[in-house]
Amino acid sequence: MWHFVLLIACAVAIYLSCEWFVNAVEWLGHRLNVGRMAVGTVLAAFGTALPESVVTLVAVTSGDGEAGKDIGVGAAMGGPLALATVAYAVTGVALLWTRRNRDRARLAATVPASAGGGTGAGAGAVESGDGRGSEVLTDPAEAARLAKDQRWFLAVFVFKVGLGLVAFAFKPWLGVVFFAVYAVYFWREMRGGDEDGDSAAEIDLEPLKLQPRREVPATWAVAAQTLATLTVIFFASQLFVHQLDAIGPMLGLPAAVTALLLSPVATELPEIMNAVIWVRQGKTTLALANISGAMMIQATVPSGLGLLFTPWKFDHALIWSGVMTMVAIVYLLATLRAHKLTPVRLAWTGVLYLVFAAGLVVIL
Numbered sequence: 001m002w003h004f005v006l007l008i009a010c011a012v013a014i015y016l017s018c019e020w021f022v023n024a025v026e027w028l029g030h031r032l033n034v035g036r037m038a039v040g041t042v043l044a045a046f047g048t049a050l051p052e053s054v055v056t057l058v059a060v061t062s063g064d065g066e067a068g069k070d071i072g073v074g075a076a077m078g079g080p081l082a083l084a085t086v087a088y089a090v091t092g093v094a095l096l097w098t099r100r101n102r103d104r105a106r107l108a109a110t111v112p113a114s115a116g117g118g119t120g121a122g123a124g125a126v127e128s129g130d131g132r133g134s135e136v137l138t139d140p141a142e143a144a145r146l147a148k149d150q151r152w153f154l155a156v157f158v159f160k161v162g163l164g165l166v167a168f169a170f171k172p173w174l175g176v177v178f179f180a181v182y183a184v185y186f187w188r189e190m191r192g193g194d195e196d197g198d199s200a201a202e203i204d205l206e207p208l209k210l211q212p213r214r215e216v217p218a219t220w221a222v223a224a225q226t227l228a229t230l231t232v233i234f235f236a237s238q239l240f241v242h243q244l245d246a247i248g249p250m251l252g253l254p255a256a257v258t259a260l261l262l263s264p265v266a267t268e269l270p271e272i273m274n275a276v277i278w279v280r281q282g283k284t285t286l287a288l289a290n291i292s293g294a295m296m297i298q299a300t301v302p303s304g305l306g307l308l309f310t311p312w313k314f315d316h317a318l319i320w321s322g323v324m325t326m327v328a329i330v331y332l333l334a335t336l337r338a339h340k341l342t343p344v345r346l347a348w349t350g351v352l353y354l355v356f357a358a359g360l361v362v363i364l
Contacts (some may be wrong), residue, residue: 002339003243003246003250004243004245004247006239006243007240007243007244007247008322010236010237010239010240010243011182011269012039012231013236014205014232014233014236014237014240014269014270014273015273015277016180016286017229017232017233017236018233018270018273018274019209019277019300020209020210020228020229021047021048021225021226021229021230021233021270021274022042022044022184022207022274022277022278022286023208023209023225024208024209024210024225024226024229025039025043025047025226026205027205027208027217028043028222028223029145030205031219031222034190034191035189036285036286037142037145037189037192037285037286037289038189038190039286039289040278040285040286040287040288040289040290040292040293041149041189041289041290041292041296042167042186042189042190042293044286044290044293045271045289045290045291045292045293045294045296045297046075046186046293047230048228048230048233048270048274048294049271049272049294049297049298049301050230052299052359053297053305054234056072056075056076056120056301056305056306057072057305060072060073060305060306060308060309061309064101070311072153072302072305072306072310073306073310073314073318074260074264074313074318075263075264075267075302076160076302076303077300077314077318077321077322077325078260078263078264078267078297078321079264079268079298079302080153080295080299080325081264081265081321081324081325081328081353081356082164082264082265082267082268082353083268083271083294083295084293084295084312084325084328084332084352085300085324085328085350085352085356086265086268086272086347086349086350086353086354087268087272087291087294088108088141088291088328088332088349088350089277089346089347089348089349089350089351089353090275090344090347090350091272091275091276091279091287091288091291091342092343092345092347092349092350093347093350094275094276094280095137095230095279095284095343095346096343096344096347098279098280098282099343104223107180109327111311112349117314118287119254120299120313121307135342135343136339136340136341136342137284137288137341137342137343137346138284138285138288138336138339138341140339142221142285143336143337143339144336146288146292146336146341147333147336147337148288148297149289149292149293149295149296150292150329150332150333150336151297151333152185152195153292153296153299154326154329154330154333155327156178156181156296156299156300156303157295157299157322157325157326158326160178160299160303160307160364161314161319161322161326163312164258164312164313164314164318164319164322165314165319167311167313171307171312172307172308172309172312173268173308174307175303175304175305175306175307175308176304176308177304178299178300178301178303178304178307179300179301179304180197181300182296182300182301184298185296187318189293204283208221208225209225210224210225226245233270234283237266237267237269240269241263241265241267242267243260244258244263244266245258247265248262252361260317260321261357261360262355262362268294271290271291274287274290275287275288275290275291278290315364316363317360317364320356320359320360320363321356321360322329324352324353324355327352328349328352330348331349331352
């Protein structure tokens, strides 16, 4: 019973911490004068993915022998899959839910104002709400930039899956290449706002929660709120995963299913929460950028650590997760290139995770 209580408590703590974190990271981007997209792809993504990378480092270097190394490799493969499917799907559902609620609010405001025409106004509003699911989420420039992120990810991911299928003497040293790729990506994103004329100052900034009465918060307050929330997110996320590991056997789930199917979703919970919060605030571009940026980190840093400290040899379950991740990215790329990324199409990525789950049951 206590495991379930702690699970819920951790989820609440993560959500509330993410509320404060996204508030702080927007001000941090403003202070650093980085591009608006970089706030999501680099600052927020790096902050929430760094604790997971530390866990991977501990698992592959000082974990319980081969089991620890397997956990590290599984995290390096499971994280990108959860982001490419579950995180995008939750974002799509959140968009549909948020826009539906806004339509209902507009309907409630319209009906009393109409004299004897309430039925007509209601029908019109509902019809407008039904069309929200087909509304394109990004303009051509934003779609092109998100597509570029996905192409970067796909190229790196295909390379790392290929390395998991072969063995040769200098393979561990290729881990350094993954760190270098992320360094290039980081540099490109941080200077992207200047090239596009898209500054973080354009974000509609709410007062810093630590200093709600100040129009412009102190730098120390921004840094303190960022670091404090990351600390809470880190420990709450780890406790959440531990509770999930304990609940799995109680529900009759094999340990392998919990490790490959549920734990990756739990470790990516902060990124998912960030996206939901930004969707609720009407900042869809930041929500999508946060997920794509987190995917780039997950494709490079944990993979580099895995290559350096483990044999990096994939079994059938890991290969299956790699295949489904690539299918999800190809799907997203196709919708972005066609400029047809809508909440409904985004929500459909969750089906791919269900396909992965079904295939995993067969494999195991």
